[in-house]
Amino acid sequence: MSFRTGAVKDNPSGRRYTKDRMETQYFLNRFHVTVPQLEQLAGTSLSQGGDFADLYFEHTVYNDLLLRDHEVSSGGFHIDYGVGIRVLKGDKTGYAYSENTEMPDMLCAARAAAQIAQANVMPDGHSYRIKGSGPCHRQDTYYHAGKMWSDSEAPAFIPILKKLESMILTRDSRAVKVIARLAWSESDIMMYNSFGELTCDFRPMGSIVVSVIFSENGQNENKTSSRSFRTGAEMITDKLLEEMAEEAVSGIDARFQAVRPKGGKMPVVMGAGASGILLHEAMGHAFEADFNRKGQSVFAGMIGKQVCNPSISIVDDGTLPGNRGACNYDDEGVPGQKTYMVRDGVLESYLHDRISARWYGVPPTGNGRRESFRFNPIPRMRATYMENGEATKDDIIASVRKGIYVDEFSNGQVKIGEGDFTFYVKSGFMIENGRLTAPVKDINIIGNGPQALADITAVADDLRVDNGTWTCGKDQNVPVSCGIPTVLVRSLTVGGE
Amino acid sequence: MDKKEKINSKKEKNLTGLISEKEKSLALFCMEAARRHGACQVRVSLSKSVLDSYSMLNGELDKVAHSADRSIFLYVFADGKYGTFSTNMLEEAELDRFTAQAVASVRMLAEDRHRRLPELSRTADDAITGREPGLYDGTYEDMSSEDRLQLAENECIFKNIAADAALQDADASCDSGSLRDRQFRVISEECEYSDSVDDNFTADSNGFRGRHTETSFAICSEITIESDGKKYSGYWWDSSPFLAGLQKGKCSETALEKALSQIGPKRHSGGTLNMVVDRSVSSRLISPVISALNAASIQQESSFLKDSLGKKVFCDGFTLVDLARTPGKPGTRFFDTEGVATHDMDIIREGTVKTWFINTYMASKMGMEPTVEGVSRPVVLPYSAGICSDGSVLQGRFGAAEMISECGSGIYVTGFNGGNCNPTTGNFSYGIEGFAFRNGKITHPIREMVITGNMTELWNNLKAAGNDARPCTRWQIPSLCFADVFFSA
Numbered sequence: 001m002s003f004r005t006g007a008v009k010d011n012p013s014g015r016r017y018t019k020d021r022m023e024t025q026y027f028l029n030r031f032h033v034t035v036p037q038l039e040q041l042a043g044t045s046l047s048q049g050g051d052f053a054d055l056y057f058e059h060t061v062y063n064d065l066l067l068r069d070h071e072v073s074s075g076g077f078h079i080d081y082g083v084g085i086r087v088l089k090g091d092k093t094g095y096a097y098s099e100n101t102e103m104p105d106m107l108c109a110a111r112a113a114a115q116i117a118q119a120n121v122m123p124d125g126h127s128y129r130i131k132g133s134g135p136c137h138r139q140d141t142y143y144h145a146g147k148m149w150s151d152s153e154a155p156a157f158i159p160i161l162k163k164l165e166s167m168i169l170t171r172d173s174r175a176v177k178v179i180a181r182l183a184w185s186e187s188d189i190m191m192y193n194s195f196g197e198l199t200c201d202f203r204p205m206g207s208i209v210v211s212v213i214f215s216e217n218g219q220n221e222n223k224t225s226s227r228s229f230r231t232g233a234e235m236i237t238d239k240l241l242e243e244m245a246e247e248a249v250s251g252i253d254a255r256f257q258a259v260r261p262k263g264g265k266m267p268v269v270m271g272a273g274a275s276g277i278l279l280h281e282a283m284g285h286a287f288e289a290d291f292n293r294k295g296q297s298v299f300a301g302m303i304g305k306q307v308c309n310p311s312i313s314i315v316d317d318g319t320l321p322g323n324r325g326a327c328n329y330d331d332e333g334v335p336g337q338k339t340y341m342v343r344d345g346v347l348e349s350y351l352h353d354r355i356s357a358r359w360y361g362v363p364p365t366g367n368g369r370r371e372s373f374r375f376n377p378i379p380r381m382r383a384t385y386m387e388n389g390e391a392t393k394d395d396i397i398a399s400v401r402k403g404i405y406v407d408e409f410s411n412g413q414v415k416i417g418e419g420d421f422t423f424y425v426k427s428g429f430m431i432e433n434g435r436l437t438a439p440v441k442d443i444n445i446i447g448n449g450p451q452a453l454a455d456i457t458a459v460a461d462d463l464r465v466d467n468g469t470w471t472c473g474k475d476q477n478v479p480v481s482c483g484i485p486t487v488l489v490r491s492l493t494v495g496g497e
Numbered sequence: 498m499d500k501k502e503k504i505n506s507k508k509e510k511n512l513t514g515l516i517s518e519k520e521k522s523l524a525l526f527c528m529e530a531a532r533r534h535g536a537c538q539v540r541v542s543l544s545k546s547v548l549d550s551y552s553m554l555n556g557e558l559d560k561v562a563h564s565a566d567r568s569i570f571l572y573v574f575a576d577g578k579y580g581t582f583s584t585n586m587l588e589e590a591e592l593d594r595f596t597a598q599a600v601a602s603v604r605m606l607a608e609d610r611h612r613r614l615p616e617l618s619r620t621a622d623d624a625i626t627g628r629e630p631g632l633y634d635g636t637y638e639d640m641s642s643e644d645r646l647q648l649a650e651n652e653c654i655f656k657n658i659a660a661d662a663a664l665q666d667a668d669a670s671c672d673s674g675s676l677r678d679r680q681f682r683v684i685s686e687e688c689e690y691s692d693s694v695d696d697n698f699t700a701d702s703n704g705f706r707g708r709h710t711e712t713s714f715a716i717c718s719e720i721t722i723e724s725d726g727k728k729y730s731g732y733w734w735d736s737s738p739f740l741a742g743l744q745k746g747k748c749s750e751t752a753l754e755k756a757l758s759q760i761g762p763k764r765h766s767g768g769t770l771n772m773v774v775d776r777s778v779s780s781r782l783i784s785p786v787i788s789a790l791n792a793a794s795i796q797q798e799s800s801f802l803k804d805s806l807g808k809k810v811f812c813d814g815f816t817l818v819d820l821a822r823t824p825g826k827p828g829t830r831f832f833d834t835e836g837v838a839t840h841d842m843d844i845i846r847e848g849t850v851k852t853w854f855i856n857t858y859m860a861s862k863m864g865m866e867p868t869v870e871g872v873s874r875p876v877v878l879p880y881s882a883g884i885c886s887d888g889s890v891l892q893g894r895f896g897a898a899e900m901i902s903e904c905g906s907g908i909y910v911t912g913f914n915g916g917n918c919n920p921t922t923g924n925f926s927y928g929i930e931g932f933a934f935r936n937g938k939i940t941h942p943i944r945e946m947v948i949t950g951n952m953t954e955l956w957n958n959l960k961a962a963g964n965d966a967r968p969c970t971r972w973q974i975p976s977l978c979f980a981d982v983f984f985s986a
Contacts (some may be wrong), residue, residue, distance in 0.1 A: 153605060260926075424917035494985075
């Protein structure tokens, strides 16, 4: 058996939690179980012939506060507690969970999950010996909870929302409505598997979202700004609030003036930062190994092949400190890591959970993630971004005679098999003769993932990872982030007037 | 084990998914505890559900999942302040701590004089057993894992179509021959059978007690094929509150047809065209309208229908009603999340906005009469005058095929891919997939097209609404036909 803990250790103000959560016993106590009981549950899970089992214990407390009409007049907290039990036989999955950790109920869930092993199936051509992730005694962490959320009562955070509202209202008199929400959570996670690996993790998360309605000459427009980090309450600083207030009001003049451009195929410059959602949707999902294992992805069978310009490298990274997508361990107990999907233009790796990793005969990449104990883990992204190139943003824009520059997307969607994607552009500008001109809004950009990737002809040196409240909704919701430097896509379809 | 023993065994383990008297007592205990800790008003909502699913991949069992959930939501009103709380740790001692902490937390928030429970007279008094909406199928209690596996297995056609596909020849067009004549390779078939029971008991300190219970049986299938080096996928699903109402053995067939029909897409020129929207996706276009009628959006100035109540905003042919009380039909409910009794009512009648969704809080805040918190079972009523003045097409089934036949040329939309509607302005832009049609006949699949416009203008250009809404959906939105929709490609 190996014991592994990823928790805060270097933080004087968080000493109580720091000390507790460095100890496995804290987690065993939290979930009212002993190691022999974990062994018994794993044994029961495998009693019908399964070849691997794991248990995922979770205790999450989620809090939120909402400011509306100038007052923080609603809020609350929500407690979620339970254990999910998974049994694998080959690449088949049995899953069940219990919302309490009484042994009889957990055993009942273990027996339900064990059913999968009764199915008389064993696909050909692959080795089904699952491997442990090996001895690991991680003592570092990608989450820094300098100030535990739970050390403060909710009212301590009320002035923060009021301050943010005030910053926005004083910046722009056209702001008529401000809705701001502060949400934070702390999760104790304990994982145990049939190799005897016991892994514990403490996961903080804080998010602020502000939405502003502006009114001018009877016309209304809205803007939002958000930030989210896997950190403690120290994430909230005046600097952060200033940044968000500025973001919420900046560009509103352009928003009022913006029009839909004439549509058609044209070069598209993706602004640095939030445009990374394009990578997430149009390429990242197609790199997730479950879609490839089933042959459904447009990138299936393309490992080792050149898929884009050699100057392009795309990574999925669970090791960015404090990032919304950071993972000390994924939800299968595999250590967090940085994975190159595309390196120097060549497709190097898919994103694996344990099932796909053994199917492909490669080590898991730490992408087995889940929304909560209610869900079985599947390959999911973490922080997905493209590494810097050598061009500059100005050079890229100057190189476009007629095209469009986009800096704010929402509602992206992709068809995994076909690779076709569509993104809604909330704001951007026309590019005419190498200069940004008229503001545009409310249009779509559509294209094909592999084609768009192959059509990237320039990458700037201004990578920015966007720290908004990105949530990926592939069957289950998990927190992610995305980023990109300014890039030029030679040709995409822009839907306009 | 015979059937009776099996049922008793489930009941002993409390796996039926139905709320027990003991669990109801726990909910009421929460309410009393919150009062004891200082709340002046309380609403408690206990939800319980069980879901079983059997997923097949390429004809083999791939995943079995069993989910059983219980949670209590607590809405606390104390000292003119308000908060919401939830937990799934339902031991009595834990709940007492939970409620004490909840009330203490509420007291730390700002006062909001508009927060209160609905008057008892507005709440439902006819949802006692949970069975009143007629959505509970007792057959659910008899379902065994073998039954579920069998239903999932029966849906699979992978092995048959893989064998068939190997024998197919190339050369087929959209206009002639069977779709099955096309040359293709089956990449994967994923299908799933699931069933569930959801039970809710809601009570408040004004005396409201309500229960809603429903079962659901569902099958879905997604098939991915490859033809000429390109992949195409098709998806279909069916569900019903009753096992007998579930269409079995057709999802994979339909999913395959949908995948096959997409082979050979062509670029199509854009412009202002007629648009027929298939019933399977038409709810996407009504959703922004319903959201814009929510009082919370209107009060926050983020609705493009903010001044619409009582006004004729849309064309005569657009009538949207809420048939919340249609026992036995999906979406039926006798009370909303506040416990307020639902009614069958007009939302939009012949283009005039008749209802905003105004809950107790927003009613007080806006100085208006409350209605219900949201829509239950919206139904778009049939309309054909836009394409056939004598209404003759409404004599029988009136769906996408009839609309295409009647309105000449345009684009038949069978799917949306991304896009958005700006809630403040109503401006929208959606990626679409589907088919071009000319002279009343489908000509070819299209790709990389988007529609742009404004929701108010779109619904003013409604030419027809069908009578073909899928029985399995809560939102009864039929196929729709619009004129003058701008497509770009």
